[in-house]
Amino acid sequence: MKTILVTAFEPFDSETINSSWEAVRPLQGCQIAGANIEVRQLPCVFDTSLEQLYAAIGRVKPEVVISVGEAGNRPHISVERVAINVNDARIPDNAGQQPIDTLVIAGGPTAYFSTLPIKAIANELNNAGIPAKVSQTAGTFVCNHVMYGLLHYLNQRFPAVRGGFIHVPYLPEQATKHSGAPSMAVEMMTTALKIAIESTLKHEKDMTITGGTTS
Numbered sequence: 001m002k003t004i005l006v007t008a009f010e011p012f013d014s015e016t017i018n019s020s021w022e023a024v025r026p027l028q029g030c031q032i033a034g035a036n037i038e039v040r041q042l043p044c045v046f047d048t049s050l051e052q053l054y055a056a057i058g059r060v061k062p063e064v065v066i067s068v069g070e071a072g073n074r075p076h077i078s079v080e081r082v083a084i085n086v087n088d089a090r091i092p093d094n095a096g097q098q099p100i101d102t103l104v105i106a107g108g109p110t111a112y113f114s115t116l117p118i119k120a121i122a123n124e125l126n127n128a129g130i131p132a133k134v135s136q137t138a139g140t141f142v143c144n145h146v147m148y149g150l151l152h153y154l155n156q157r158f159p160a161v162r163g164g165f166i167h168v169p170y171l172p173e174q175a176t177k178h179s180g181a182p183s184m185a186v187e188m189m190t191t192a193l194k195i196a197i198e199s200t201l202k203h204e205k206d207m208t209i210t211g212g213t214t215s
């Protein structure tokens with residue numbers, strides 16, 4: 001049976017919860033589309049997050065890795081297309097580090113593209129009534145750091161394993177502390193991740209979307 005590794009982050013930036021972790025943790029031990037789901041929480045810390053991610057990949061030996069993070073300013077599920085080889089932190093991470101204009105991986109390529117079926121995922125989420133878009137930026141904080149580090153590691157060590165990154169909005173209880181911030185119920189986010197996993201297992205390659213039709 002296939003195994004899917006899904007990661008999310010601990011709280012950061014003075015928050016007491018992280019919507020990505022709250023959305024992901026109910027998936028632990030689930031079976032989705034014939035695959036076992038293994039969930040891991042990563043620290044919101046540059047470098048250490050990648051060390052723990054790589055260790056989890058070594059233990060779990062997944063066929064797919066989906067990392068999930070919080071994007072509190074976004075009203076929809078963001079299926080990330082690309083990660084760039086840049087750390088440029090607006091705020092310190094949970095270890096007090098704030099790298100500015102540094103490389104995620106020295107000597108690595110400028111960018112990596114997700115190997116998940118990003119358009120199929122976004123399309124199937126929208127068809128299920130869950131707001132979703134393909135995003136063209138994962139930022140330059142720890143989320144992008146993990147996405148880039150993940151895709152580099154898979155490219156170098158496990159090229160048959162697919163991977164990518166999905167951002168989720170704030171939870172309603174977080175949004176109340178941020179005037180005007182959008183939010184999404186945790187149940188909807190968890191359902192969205194289940195659909196994303198099903199879509200990934202169904203589509204070895206991405207669908208194309210042209211003129212409102214899919215193929």
